[in-house]
Amino acid sequence: MNKLLVVTVLAALLALNVEGFRVPRQADEERGTMTKITDNIKSYYDSAVNTASEYVESIKGLKLEEKAKNLYVDTTAAASTYAGIMQDQIYHFFYPQQ
Structure with a gap:
């Protein structure tokens, strides 16, 4: 009888302690x-x-x-050359040498 009483008390204590360690659920609600x-x-x-x-x-x-930087540098160099030629042509068109 004593063994049954001890087992019952231990089971009750274990049940109470386990309930305290429950992890709360993260409900989506x-x-x-x-x-x-x-x-x-x-x-x-x-x-x-x-x-x-x-x-x-x-x-x-x-x-x-x-590659884009090199393309930009080459393009600006060519464009400035042709812009200089065009500027010379326009200058000589308006101010011809006498």
């Missing part, structure tokens, strides 16, 4: 609709930013920035 929408928007935004960052990194790997 507690979150509002705006919170869900905001979280989804943040998720899509983060995904878009990460994708764009990956594209930028892949473009930097191709050294397109350097």
